[in-house]
Amino acid sequence: MVNVFRAFRRLDLKRLVLILAFFGVLLTLGNALFAVYKVQKDLMINDTLDSNRVYATKIANVTDLFLGSVLSQLEYTSDSLKHAYSNPDLLNSELERLLHQTESFNSTIFVDNKGKVLAVSPSTLNLVNTYIKDEKALEPLTRQQTYISEPFLSPVGNLIVSITSPVFDDQKRFIGFVGGAIYLQEENILNQILDKHHHNDDSYTYVVDQNGHIIFHKNVSRIGEKIENNKIVDAVLAGISGSMLAPNSYGQDMLAGFAPVRLPSWGVVSQSNKSATLDKVSNTIVDVLLSTLPLIVLTLLIILLFGTKIAQPLASLAQALKEEGLNSKFDANKINTWYFEADYLKQAFLSSHKRIEQTIQKLDQDRQKDQLTQLLNRRGMEKALAYFVANSQSFSVLALDIDHFKKVNDTYGHDVGDIVIKEFAALMQQCAREQDLVCRSGGEEFLIFLPNVELDVAYKIAERLRLNIEAFKFQQVGNVTTSIGISQWPNISDDIDTVLKQADRALYSAKEAGRNRTHLAECT
Numbered sequence: 001m002v003n004v005f006r007a008f009r010r011l012d013l014k015r016l017v018l019i020l021a022f023f024g025v026l027l028t029l030g031n032a033l034f035a036v037y038k039v040q041k042d043l044m045i046n047d048t049l050d051s052n053r054v055y056a057t058k059i060a061n062v063t064d065l066f067l068g069s070v071l072s073q074l075e076y077t078s079d080s081l082k083h084a085y086s087n088p089d090l091l092n093s094e095l096e097r098l099l100h101q102t103e104s105f106n107s108t109i110f111v112d113n114k115g116k117v118l119a120v121s122p123s124t125l126n127l128v129n130t131y132i133k134d135e136k137a138l139e140p141l142t143r144q145q146t147y148i149s150e151p152f153l154s155p156v157g158n159l160i161v162s163i164t165s166p167v168f169d170d171q172k173r174f175i176g177f178v179g180g181a182i183y184l185q186e187e188n189i190l191n192q193i194l195d196k197h198h199h200n201d202d203s204y205t206y207v208v209d210q211n212g213h214i215i216f217h218k219n220v221s222r223i224g225e226k227i228e229n230n231k232i233v234d235a236v237l238a239g240i241s242g243s244m245l246a247p248n249s250y251g252q253d254m255l256a257g258f259a260p261v262r263l264p265s266w267g268v269v270s271q272s273n274k275s276a277t278l279d280k281v282s283n284t285i286v287d288v289l290l291s292t293l294p295l296i297v298l299t300l301l302i303i304l305l306f307g308t309k310i311a312q313p314l315a316s317l318a319q320a321l322k323e324e325g326l327n328s329k330f331d332a333n334k335i336n337t338w339y340f341e342a343d344y345l346k347q348a349f350l351s352s353h354k355r356i357e358q359t360i361q362k363l364d365q366d367r368q369k370d371q372l373t374q375l376l377n378r379r380g381m382e383k384a385l386a387y388f389v390a391n392s393q394s395f396s397v398l399a400l401d402i403d404h405f406k407k408v409n410d411t412y413g414h415d416v417g418d419i420v421i422k423e424f425a426a427l428m429q430q431c432a433r434e435q436d437l438v439c440r441s442g443g444e445e446f447l448i449f450l451p452n453v454e455l456d457v458a459y460k461i462a463e464r465l466r467l468n469i470e471a472f473k474f475q476q477v478g479n480v481t482t483s484i485g486i487s488q489w490p491n492i493s494d495d496i497d498t499v500l501k502q503a504d505r506a507l508y509s510a511k512e513a514g515r516n517r518t519h520l521a522e523c524t
């Protein structure tokens, strides 16, 4: 977790803006694509269900119409055959007319009431005078009415549906039936009607008979197969028309529309594979993505440009601070802060930079000054001495010490002593030239540096100062005197420490000699 925060701290504003923008664009795009996908998916499912239902209904109606017309043709033929059944030529020509004129059947047949085939067209089937044995084929003899059979194998091995009409003579005696066969696994009128599919896709239509046997299917090998455990087939065979999403016999989800055929209780199912249908939606999404890609790239480029522009002033400020610090010489004014926050930060940077410089300067000065007298302290004095040495600046130095100062403190108190020290300092400052440096070297001890002043002149200056002090009326204590020792650099010694020590010694000697006097140091 800590590492994650560290990694984040190394990220700059530009990258953060870009990462944020990138994820923003991705999220918006993902959201939009998801919404499009969802709407398209629902639309596509509902649309496919609906169009399959409409198509199944249309096919069921057309099939009903076709079968109705076929039955009428058969009834007409059976009526015309009641006088001609004993005449083979008439029988054959009537069956041939039925076969070719209507083109509804693959073959036509006339069977007498004993099950004997009296005529067949085309004649190549060679069934004349044979007896039909298949129970399903003989069903019309029992029913003696128009009849549409279940699929069964014909005597010559074709899987067929036979449509028959009984033939009665004038005395209403049943003399046989005339029938037409539709070969389910070959080109026939039914698949001509059913195969004209409405979609140019993987949708397909199939028809089941009343027992769930497939009568028509695009996969011919499945014709005759019985469909079981299929909700769609169960619904359509229950006479219901509609649509539903349900798995087919192979467990694949299908978008099915279905409608029953009325004459025989067949069912028409038109269906599309759900996943194949949704693939089209996925393709649409890919198309949408591809068409919006240039705009997304453009958006990202604009964000990159603006992100860089926004981050630039802040990055420059941060870089300058990192490399140079607040105390640097770097000029923040050069940074183009073109918007409010960056400009505000720059101004804050500039003013704090200025404040720090002033504070440092002041601290530096304070460090060199004595707080009570505002004279240079030892640190300031050392700096001045270093300057003199560096510039080979000769000077005389006066070492001053207030006489009997302990008595002042003892008599008037420490605070009054402080006032005396302040007045004493002010007096020295007054008497000094501009280039002279007055320092407080200890409690009531002072040093005055006189640049370019030889010992004899220094002596005169010291004496004048001493007399001024002697004559001065200090506020509460009246008169105070001072003793002074004088030394000179480099005449007394070229070693600064020795020069100062000699000044001290001269001062001590002045004290020894009775105070309120000036003594010169001796050369070493």
Ligand SMILES: Nc1nc2c(ncn2[C@@H]2O[C@H](COP(=O)(O)OP(=O)(O)OP(=O)(O)O)[C@@H](O)[C@H]2O)c(=O)[nH]1
Pocket (backbone or CB within 6 Å): 401, 402, 403, 404, 405, 406, 407, 409, 413, 414, 415, 416, 417, 418, 421, 442, 443, 444, 511, 515
């Ligand atoms: N009020 C005050 N007294 C100080 C200060 N610094 C030093 N003193 C006092 O100055 C006195 C110095 O006394 P001494 O060094 O004994 O010498 P003196 O009494 O001045 O006598 P001589 O120097 O021998 O003439 C001491 O009593 C110190 O406490 C200060 O800043 N303020």
